[in-house]
Amino acid sequence: MTQAFQKVAAIRGMNDVLPGVGARWEQFEEIVREWLHAYGYRNLRTPVLEHTRLFARGIGEVTDIVEKEMYTFTDALNGESLTMRPEMTAGIVRASIEHNLLYDRPQRVYSLGPVFRHERPQRGRYRQFHQIDVEALGFAGPDVDAELIIMLARLWKRLGLTDVRLELNSLGQAEERAAHRAALIEHLEKHRDVLDEDGQRRMYSNPLRVLDTKNPAMQAMADSAPKLFDFLGAESRAHFDGVCALLDDAGISYRLNPRLVRGLDYYNLTVFEWVTDRLGSQGTVCGGGRYDGLIELLGGKPAPAVGFAIGMERLLDLWDQTAPAATVPECEIYVVHQGDAAQRLAARVGETLRDAGLSVIVHAGSASFKSQFKRADASGARVAVILGADEVAAQAASIKYLRADGAQGDAQQQVPLAELAQVLKSKG
Structure with a gap:
């Protein structure tokens, strides 16, 4: 097993x-x-x-x-x-x-x-x-x-x-840092008792970084250290x-x-x-x-x-x-379809709309229109393009605006396929 x-x-x-x-x-x-x-x-x-x-x-x-x-x-x-x-x-x-x-x-x-x-x-x-x-x-x-x-x-x-x-x-510059480094090491040696383990380790190898400490017990020592600016x-x-x-x-x-x-x-x-x-x-x-x-x-x-x-x-x-992030839509257009002929047409329509510069999701597989519209709404698309038997016969597509800011007051309408991209772009 x-x-x-x-x-x-x-x-x-x-x-x-x-x-x-x-x-x-x-x-x-x-x-x-x-x-x-x-x-x-x-x-x-x-x-x-x-x-x-x-x-x-x-x-x-x-x-x-x-x-x-x-x-x-x-x-x-x-x-x-x-x-x-x-x-x-x-x-x-x-x-x-x-x-x-x-x-x-x-x-x-x-x-x-x-x-x-x-x-x-x-x-x-x-x-x-x-x-x-x-x-x-x-x-x-x-x-x-x-x-x-x-x-x-x-x-x-x-x-x-x-x-x-x-x-x-x-x-x-290097020579100025060297002069400051010597003065800083001398200062650190005088305050060796307040240096933590990291400060002790860096006192000679990288003394400037000792001043960058977040240890509260070392703050007074760091504040009183020679200032590089003075060199x-x-x-x-x-x-x-x-x-x-x-x-x-x-x-x-x-x-x-x-x-x-x-x-x-x-x-x-x-x-x-x-x-x-x-x-x-x-x-x-x-x-x-x-x-x-x-x-x-x-x-x-x-x-x-x-x-x-x-x-x-x-x-x-x-x-x-x-500025909290707003939800970014997955696409502008969601294509729903019903029937084999409509599904094949949907694939071609999707490519035509993409050629026109629109972002498009064509529903994958078959499902009820209710299920597809639920998915279209969840995608954030502003428009659903609907293809069924009637649309295939008429070589047209029905369009439904899913967002109030897409086309307020526009009811579902049928558009010839040859004009679909132009209509969707003009109401974008």
Whole structure:
């Protein structure tokens, strides 16, 4: 006797997007693509799998992502260590180097898709989640930093979000960070007794990240730590001042946050986050900044770059709170039919209406008109096209409006098949 197959569920933290919610995602993605196109950004797609060394080198070996969160395995074919991408920037930079994208001009690119991190799932933080990743490669000035932030403000406005706040900081350049790092380590050594296990571990390897702690017992120590901003030279300050001046010109409000460091090693100069209080502990909706050294670090010719990433699940959650999703119809037209000849005609009518640009479901199989109309109504279609023996004989179709906004006051009417598409489009 065959043993019953044990039902399989999705892996915890890797979620299905069902058709009703999928329509909301499609609506959201259409808005995002139109928004990015308005600023001249073009789509670039990279593989989900990359060599592990790309992320260890690009993100930083002592970051949480590399140390704890990557899905890494050994390829059985050749023994190489491969990783499912935990973020997109490193892969985009790898692609730009490999394909020499910066040979003749800077590039504005974006990518949408899944990323993977092995962590405890919670609201807005999943093992497979999706990002909108936007990168401006080859641009050095504060004008592009500001443009990225301003374009994000435009997206929030388009989505009707009013309680997303901008936090801003500068991480300066390598030599400025080195001087600050020495002072910071000295400060941490003096307060070793209040450092938690994570702070003790990072005190020498990545001391800047110690300041990003959420541990209440460490807040006073972090608040009194030397500020990186105080170590910035004239050029770094001028860059930051240039960003702020352009944001002021655009009427964008922001808060200077000297403890904002971001979680990845490759940032320099401008860093920013857009945050909200409406998503619980996972309040960061978007984060980004400048990473002028990453292209050279990954083997390319030195070139500046700046970008950001948005967690799509978090932003959709926020958008749904602001503007709850309306039900998206499965189709515009639902074709019901009775009898073999009508069923064959229905298939041809469906294709003709699709040729005219209408979305159509032709009822599959045979059923009573009552049952078919029930299904037509559930589909959200605005019109039912009815085909029976009389319609087949007359080479016509009867149409019935199912929604008050389809054609108010219109009773069921018969239309010649040759005129059907034109009539349905004129009353759309």
